[in-house]
Structures are given as C-alpha cells and as structure tokens.
Amino acid sequence: MDKNDELYKEASALCGAALGRLVRGYETNPEARRDLLQEIHIELWRSLRLYDGRCSLQTWVYRVAHNVAASHIVRSRRASERLVDLDALETELGFVDGEVQANQRLSVSRLLDRIYRLKPLDRQIILLYLEGEQAASIAEITGLSAANVATKIHRIKKLLNRQSAEGTNHARR
Amino acid sequence: MHEDNREQSHEELWKSQEEESMQMSTEEVCAMARRWERKNVPVYWVLLGLTVLFVAADLRGLRFFVNFPSPWLVAGNVWMLALCCYVGWTLRRGPLKMAPAGPCLAFLRRGYEVQRWALLGVRRGVVLFAPAIVALWWGGGPVLAAKNLGVQSTRVLRLLAGPTPLIVLAVMLSCIWLAFWKEGRKLDREIEKLGIEAR
Numbered sequence: 001m002d003k004n005d006e007l008y009k010e011a012s013a014l015c016g017a018a019l020g021r022l023v024r025g026y027e028t029n030p031e032a033r034r035d036l037l038q039e040i041h042i043e044l045w046r047s048l049r050l051y052d053g054r055c056s057l058q059t060w061v062y063r064v065a066h067n068v069a070a071s072h073i074v075r076s077r078r079a080s081e082r083l084v085d086l087d088a089l090e091t092e093l094g095f096v097d098g099e100v101q102a103n104q105r106l107s108v109s110r111l112l113d114r115i116y117r118l119k120p121l122d123r124q125i126i127l128l129y130l131e132g133e134q135a136a137s138i139a140e141i142t143g144l145s146a147a148n149v150a151t152k153i154h155r156i157k158k159l160l161n162r163q164s165a166e167g168t169n170h171a172r173r
Numbered sequence: 174m175h176e177d178n179r180e181q182s183h184e185e186l187w188k189s190q191e192e193e194s195m196q197m198s199t200e201e202v203c204a205m206a207r208r209w210e211r212k213n214v215p216v217y218w219v220l221l222g223l224t225v226l227f228v229a230a231d232l233r234g235l236r237f238f239v240n241f242p243s244p245w246l247v248a249g250n251v252w253m254l255a256l257c258c259y260v261g262w263t264l265r266r267g268p269l270k271m272a273p274a275g276p277c278l279a280f281l282r283r284g285y286e287v288q289r290w291a292l293l294g295v296r297r298g299v300v301l302f303a304p305a306i307v308a309l310w311w312g313g314g315p316v317l318a319a320k321n322l323g324v325q326s327t328r329v330l331r332l333l334a335g336p337t338p339l340i341v342l343a344v345m346l347s348c349i350w351l352a353f354w355k356e357g358r359k360l361d362r363e364i365e366k367l368g369i370e371a372r
Contacts, residue, residue, distance in 0.1 A: 005203045012199050020192030037193050038202075045206040047274045060274055067273040067280040074284060108190045111183070121370060124277050130187035143276025144370060160183050 007057075008045045015061040018131055025115045025127045026069040032076075040068045055140060062128065062141045070120035114160070125149060126156050224261040231257055245312030252305040260298060282367045289360045292353045299350045303343075310339045 019040060027033040044064050051060055115126055121142065128138045135153060139146040197205070231254045273280060309315075315333040324330065332338075 005199075008203060009199050012202075016195070017192050020194060021187065021190065023193050024190060033193055037195060038197065038205075041195065041197075041202045042206045042209060043273050045203055046209075050274060063275065063277060063280075064273045066277050067275070070277065070281055071273075071284060074281075107186055111186060120281055121278065121367070130184055132184055132188075141277060143278035148370065 004045065004048050007048045007051060011044060011048065011057055011061050012041070014058060015065075019061070019065055021131070022065055022069065022127055024112065025123060026073055028112075028116065036069060036072050039072070040065045043068045059137065059140055062133075066124045066127070066141065070124065073120060073123075111160075122152065122156075125152050129153055129156060227257055228254070228261065243312035245308045246314055246317070247312075249305045249308030249312060249314065252308065253302075256298070256301050256305065259301075260294075263294060278367060278371055282364060282371075285360050285364050285367070289357055289364070292357045292360070296350055296353045296357070299346050299353075303346065306342055306346075307339070 019037065023033045023037045023040070027036050044061060047060070047064050051057070055063075115123060118126060121144075124142055125138055125144075128141060133141070135149045136146055138144075138153070139149045142149065144152075195202075231250070275283075313334065315338045316330055319330060319333055
C-alpha cells in the first residue's frame with residue numbers, strides 16, 4: 001500500500017460520515033447520489049497526491065467534495081431542471097414508522113427542500129454550517145472572506161428559523 | 174436562548190439523517206481510481222488520431238482541388254485546412270484545468286471560465302469558417318462536389334450553383350453563433366456574481 005492509499009484511508013475515516021450526508025444536500029436521486037459519492041471518493045484519492053499539508057486534511061477533503069458536487073449540479077442543471085417537492089422527498093426517504101420519526105423525517109425533508117433551491121456557493125456554506133463548521137473554517141474552504149461568510153451564516157440562520165416557525169404554525173393549523 | 178436551541182436543532186436534524194453509505198471498500202476505491210487514470214490515456218490518443226485523420230482527409234481534398242483551375246477553391250480549402258490545424262492545436266492544449274482541491278469560489282469561477290472559453294472557441298470558429306465557405310461557393314465547390322458524388326440532375330446542380338447553399342449555411346452559422354453568444358452572456362453574469370461574492 002502506497003502513501004496515497006494510506007492518506008486516503010485516513011481522510012475517509014475522518015470525513016466519511018460527513019461526505020455521506022453532504023451528497024444528500026446535492027442530489028435527490030438515490031442512484032445518482034451513490035455515483036456522486038463514488039466520484040467524490042475517486043477525486044479525493046487522486047487529489048491527495050498534491051496534498052502538501054498547508055491546510056488541514058479535513059479542509060482539503062471538504063474542498064474536494066464540495067467542488068466535485070458543485071460541478072455535478074452545474075453539469076446536470078440543464079439536462080434536467082429538477083424541482084423537488086415534499087411528496088418526492090417523503091417517498092425517497094422511505095416508509096415512515098411512528099409519529100416522532102415521521103415528524104423528524106418531514107423536518108429533514110423541509111430542510112433538504114430549502115437546500116436544493118440554493119446556488120452552489122450558498123449551498124456549500126449552509127452544508128458546512130450544518131456540519132458544525134465555524135465561520136473561519138468555512139471561509140478557508142470556500143475562499144470567501146470571513147466577514148462575508150459570517151454575514152451569509154447570519155442570513156441562513158434567519159431563513160432557517162423563519163421557515164421552521166412557518167412550518168410549526170402550519171402544522172398547528 | 175430560544176434561537177440557540179433552534180440553531181442546535183437544525184444541526185442535530187441534519188446529522189440525524191441516514192448517511193449515504195459507500196458501496197465499495199477503501200481498497201476498491203483506490204483500485205478504481207488507478208484504473209480511471211489509466212483509462213484517460215487511450216482517450217487522449219484516440220482524439221489525437223482523429224485530428225490527424227481529419228487533416229489527412231483535408232489534404233487529400235486539397236490535392237483534388239489543386240487539379241482544378243479555380244483559385245477560389247484552392248484558397249478556400251487551404252483556409253479550411255489551416256483552420257482545422259488551429260482548432261486541433263487549441264483542443265490539444267485545452268484550457269488550464271484546476272485541481273478540485275482549491276477553494277470552492279475559485280474552482281467554481283474557473284469552471285465557468287472554462288465553459289466560456291469553449292463557447293468563445295466555437296463562436297470564433299464559426300466566424301473563421303465563413304471566408305472559407307464563401308470562397309468554396311464562389312469557386313463552384315458545391316457543384317463540383319455533387320458531380321464528384323455522381324449527381325446528374327440539372328435542377329439540383331442549378332440549385333447548388335445559385336446562392337441557396339450559401340444562404341442556408343449563413344443562416345445556420347448565424348443561429349449557432351447567436352445561441353453560443355447567449356450562453357456566453359449567461360456565463361459572464363455568473364462570473365460577475367462570483368466576483369462580487371469574492372469582495
């Protein structure tokens with residue numbers, strides 16, 4: 001096993017779960033999502049030959065993953081303008097068992113529905129924010145200024161909270 | 174406090190969903206990535222071979238036209254050959270590709286620039302093909318080609334000798350040019366927006 005393989009294994013162990021969630025924010029079709037995840041892993045392996053340790057391995061992995069995923073949506077945008085509705089997302093999420101689980105899945109669907117409408121750069125920021133990354137780290141990954149990221153995060157938080165409140169009110173009615 | 178809880182719940186909600194699992198082991202990914210790299214080498218040689226074939230076919234056409242007295246046919250064919258060589262050279266070099274490990278903003282911008290580069294290349298090609306097409310038509314190229322293909326009908330030959338082939342080609346090329354110009358403008362706007370984001 002060469003050094004590249006070892007580095008890839010380390011990266012995969014470090015961010016594998018996050019990558020599994022990340023592709024859900026980029027692709028609705030389960031088959032295409034698996035292909036995208038595979039493409040990300042292959043590009044990650046190839047890119048690691050150039051890894052020089054100037055940024056953390058996690059930052060490197062996120063950059064590769066988001067760049068590959070953004071290319072994927074830019075490429076497929078014209079081929080099929082897919083607007084995802086709640087019904088499609090609920091079907092995709094599978095059979096709902098129990099009320100608590102149903103509510104949680106519905107909330108995830110709503111969250112994903114909002115994410116799918118965003119342009120690549122904003123989508124990258126919201127996904128990184130949801131993964132718990134700090135503004136400085138998001139700025140390093142995306143290449144935006146920290147101030148710009150902070151402003152965007154503030155707007156995203158407001159948007160998510162407003163829509164959550166609307167969703168709750170709607171559920172009460 | 175209330176807002177903090179909601180923020181946390183968004184993050185928790187996101188992390189609570191089922192992760193997409195990899196269908197392959199890490200060893201399989203490594204092997205597949207190596208195979209993928211090797212696969213790209215034959216594609217390069219096939220593209221290069223096709224360019225050589227195209228130039229050879231054009232050289233053969235040039236030899237055929239040199240035997241005719243019309244200098245317009247020779248000029249048109251030489252122009253076409255030069256253009257094919259130029260296009261082949263440009264495609265061989267290709268745009269500078271960026272490794273996907275760069276910052277996302279720069280990567281997206283580079284992606285749009287590469288697309289714009291390709292569109293610009295097609296538009297330039299369309300404009301540069303125009304003089305060759307006019308010269309070949311002026312020299313009676315369509316009629317000669319039809320006769321060479323065994324067309325005997327005087328009606329068809331008369332149609333080909335008239336301005337119809339030139340008009341049809343001009344309309345087609347204009348439509349292509351306009352469609353690519355429109356796409357180019359869209360990309361320009363995207364690049365401009367990313368430029369504003371970077372500030």
